Amino acid sequence: MDLIMQFLITGLTVGSIYSLLAIGFVTIYNITGNINLAQGEFAMIGALSCITFVNSGLPNLVAMILAILITSVIGFLLEKIAISPARNSSLITMIIITLGLSIFLKGMGLIIWGSYPKSLSPIIDLQSISIMGAVMNPQSIFVFIVLGALLVCLYLFFDKTFIGSALKASERNPKAAQLMGINTKTMSTLAFTLAAALGAIAGILIAPLTDATYEMGFLIGVKGFVAMVIGGMHSITGAVFGGLFIGIIEAFSGGFVSTFYSDAITFALLLMLLFVRPAGLFSRASGERV
Amino acid sequence: MKKLDVLLYGSRKKPIAALLGMVLVMPFIISSPYIFTILILIGIYSIITIGLSLLVGYAGQISLGHAAFFAIGAYISGVLTVKYSFSPWLAILIGMIITFISAFLIAIPVMKLKGSYLALATMAINIIIYILLLGLSDYTGGASGLGGIPPLSIFGLSLESQVLFYYFVWFIVSLVIVFSSNIVRSHIGRILRSIHDSEVATETLGANVSKYKVAIFALSAVFASLAGSLYAHFISFIAPPTFYINFSILLLIMVMVGGVHSIWGAMIGTAVMMALNELIRFVGHNYLNISGEIEIVVYGAIIVIVMIFMPKGLIHPISKLRFKKLTHTPKNETSKQKLFSEKGV
Numbered sequence: 001m002d003l004i005m006q007f008l009i010t011g012l013t014v015g016s017i018y019s020l021l022a023i024g025f026v027t028i029y030n031i032t033g034n035i036n037l038a039q040g041e042f043a044m045i046g047a048l049s050c051i052t053f054v055n056s057g058l059p060n061l062v063a064m065i066l067a068i069l070i071t072s073v074i075g076f077l078l079e080k081i082a083i084s085p086a087r088n089s090s091l092i093t094m095i096i097i098t099l100g101l102s103i104f105l106k107g108m109g110l111i112i113w114g115s116y117p118k119s120l121s122p123i124i125d126l127q128s129i130s131i132m133g134a135v136m137n138p139q140s141i142f143v144f145i146v147l148g149a150l151l152v153c154l155y156l157f158f159d160k161t162f163i164g165s166a167l168k169a170s171e172r173n174p175k176a177a178q179l180m181g182i183n184t185k186t187m188s189t190l191a192f193t194l195a196a197a198l199g200a201i202a203g204i205l206i207a208p209l210t211d212a213t214y215e216m217g218f219l220i221g222v223k224g225f226v227a228m229v230i231g232g233m234h235s236i237t238g239a240v241f242g243g244l245f246i247g248i249i250e251a252f253s254g255g256f257v258s259t260f261y262s263d264a265i266t267f268a269l270l271l272m273l274l275f276v277r278p279a280g281l282f283s284r285a286s287g288e289r290v
Numbered sequence: 291m292k293k294l295d296v297l298l299y300g301s302r303k304k305p306i307a308a309l310l311g312m313v314l315v316m317p318f319i320i321s322s323p324y325i326f327t328i329l330i331l332i333g334i335y336s337i338i339t340i341g342l343s344l345l346v347g348y349a350g351q352i353s354l355g356h357a358a359f360f361a362i363g364a365y366i367s368g369v370l371t372v373k374y375s376f377s378p379w380l381a382i383l384i385g386m387i388i389t390f391i392s393a394f395l396i397a398i399p400v401m402k403l404k405g406s407y408l409a410l411a412t413m414a415i416n417i418i419i420y421i422l423l424l425g426l427s428d429y430t431g432g433a434s435g436l437g438g439i440p441p442l443s444i445f446g447l448s449l450e451s452q453v454l455f456y457y458f459v460w461f462i463v464s465l466v467i468v469f470s471s472n473i474v475r476s477h478i479g480r481i482l483r484s485i486h487d488s489e490v491a492t493e494t495l496g497a498n499v500s501k502y503k504v505a506i507f508a509l510s511a512v513f514a515s516l517a518g519s520l521y522a523h524f525i526s527f528i529a530p531p532t533f534y535i536n537f538s539i540l541l542l543i544m545v546m547v548g549g550v551h552s553i554w555g556a557m558i559g560t561a562v563m564m565a566l567n568e569l570i571r572f573v574g575h576n577y578l579n580i581s582g583e584i585e586i587v588v589y590g591a592i593i594v595i596v597m598i599f600m601p602k603g604l605i606h607p608i609s610k611l612r613f614k615k616l617t618h619t620p621k622n623e624t625s626k627q628k629l630f631s632e633k634g635v
Contacts, residue, residue, distance in 0.1 A: 029406075035406045035409070082594050082598065085598045086597065086598045086601070089597070089601050090601075091352070091405050091406065092346065092350075092352050092546070092550070093546070093597050093601050095352065095354075095406070095409055096542065096543060096546045096593065096597050097593075097594050097597045097598070099539050099542075099543070099593070100543070100589075100590045100591075100592075100593030100594040100597065101590065101594060102590070103539075103586050103589055103590035103593070104586070104587055104589075104590025104591050104594065105590070106586060106590075107584060107585075107586035107587030107588075107589070107590055108587055110584065110586070110587075111584060111587065218535070222410075222413060222417075225410055226410065226414075229407065229410060260421070260424075260425060261421060261425060263417060263421060264417070264418045264421040264422065264425075267414035267417050267418050268414075268418055270410070270411075270414055271399075271400075271411060271414050271415070271418075274399075274403060274407060274410075274411050275399040275400075275402075278399075278402040278403050278404075278407065
């Protein structure tokens with residue numbers, strides 16, 4: 001029992017991080033119709049720049065905020081420079097562009113931080129708490145608190161502010177939003193900035209749990225993508241649950257089968273799901289002009 | 291009819307003749323083994339990218355997992371020749387057959403997916419195969435790789451010398467090109483292009499879309515497997531990191547940069563990317579004293595720039611030139627343009 005509890009806590013912690021990335025994926029996907037495969041790289045930039053700031057003697061909170069800001073600016077610039085000019089190109093071209101960006105950012109990470117893994121000491125110092133025989137380390141608690149707070153913030157942002165509503169409108173139906181006078185181009189930039197900020201937060205949260213390297217981004221990015229697919233591509237709630245689900249699957253398959261094969265099991269499961277539901281799990285019926 | 295054919299697809303013999311001429315002349319100009327290695331690798335990768343061009347450019351199905359099939363070919367060749375002392379040729383054949391069967395079975399469900407789901411599913415396949423390569427270390431040697439793969443030989447003539455192997459690889463590439471361009475010019479090619487434009491419409495016209503998609507996926511996988519076998523016999527040492535998603539991404543980028551709607555584009559893209567890679571590395575190491583894979587920064591930037599400003603790839607200006615040459619008088623331009631289908635040229 002306590003073993004299961006332990007896996008559950010580990011799974012939810014890692015899953016929260018995937019959830020954050022998945023929220024970024026969903027926001028970008030619904031506004032621009034593109035998959036941003038450079039999403040994981042935002043986590044890498046967030047984590048590594050945060051570590052740099054902490055090591056240079058800034059207080060933790062300041063370092064985190066700075067790292068998030070820097071990553072957001074990078075997301076903003078990338079959208080303006082690379083994504084916006086190719087707005088109307090095909091899906092394959094867009095995927096290649098985001099892959100190119102991902103490679104570019106990875107290379108920049110390598111130049112700036114080198115290839116040696118860096119670690120971040122846990123952000124808050126607390127005693128470990130034991131719940132039903134499972135040990136919960138303070139970092140996990142911190143991750144849950146951040147995820148909860150962010151979800152509340154996102155809810156308020158999307159539902160109670162004007163810009164958020166505009167963003168949500170563009171997500172639901174870009175064409176109609178444009179006819180209502182919402183500038184979807186601006187919204188696309190905003191979506192990238194928001195996704196970059198969320199990615200950076202995810203990176204900062206994962207850094208104390210595993211070491212941060214310049215190539216950490218791709219795989220967690222892909223897992224965020226998987227989380228979005230499981231959650232049905234269209235809703236933030238779905239993406240969050242998808243992320244938590246993947247985290248739990250990973251923790252349990254790692255615990256009961258082998259940590260070595262846990263990724264393979266996760267992806268095999270994803271393939272099974274896709275084979276059963278070729279258009280995603282919670283897909284809505286959609287029409288297509290021929 | 292023949293004229294129309296030339297107009298639509300360009301001359302068949304000229305590019306092939308030009309390629310063969312270049313291949314034949316190269317060894318008389320170049321003597322450095324380093325350049326030969328690159329030329330051989332360009333040939334090997336071209337085999338995969340030509341297959342990918344059929345899949346991505348003609349049928350419009352994205353794949354971010356072709357390194358997996360490259361791996362299957364390389365490892366079947368490697369394991370069978372090293373551990374069970376099979377003849378290399380038999381191993382290549384077995385590799386291609388196994389790849390065909392497995393790709394066919396994988397493709398039946400995978401090819402039902404569209405767009406980004408397809409990208410994700412093919413990535414997943416690549417990751418799973420990669421983990422299996424690491425995990426089944428009793429056969430594959432795991433992370434430490436598999437060495438001692440024997441070189442190929444034809445009728446007792448060993449292809450160990452680089453020049454001979456270079457000729458052999460490019461001979462195979464020419465065969466692959468002829469084979470692929472025949473597919474493109476046949477009714478299959480037309481169906482693939484119409485799938486690219488609209489699956490529903492193609493289905494409505496009575497073509498069994500999924501059958502063609504699965505077949506072309508399996509075919510491109512077989513090409514990748516053949517390339518993998520050649521790679522294993524050429525390098526004689528294989529290790530899992532070569533076959534990770536990075537390589538799949540690189541292959542797709544080669545196809546896209548060269549020009550996705552053309553077999554020749556795939557080859558040009560392969561050559562350009564490989565040359566670029568070496569150039570950046572050379573400049574970086576010799577003049578800027580940087581080590582590691584710094585070249586990926588320039589790489590990433592170039593990919594993004596090419597995709598934004600030349601989404602049709604580097605081949606596009608070339609094929610436009612050819613088209614200009616064919617249409618002498620501006621009066622005929624419009625009617626000729628109607629004939630001229632951009633895809634498949």
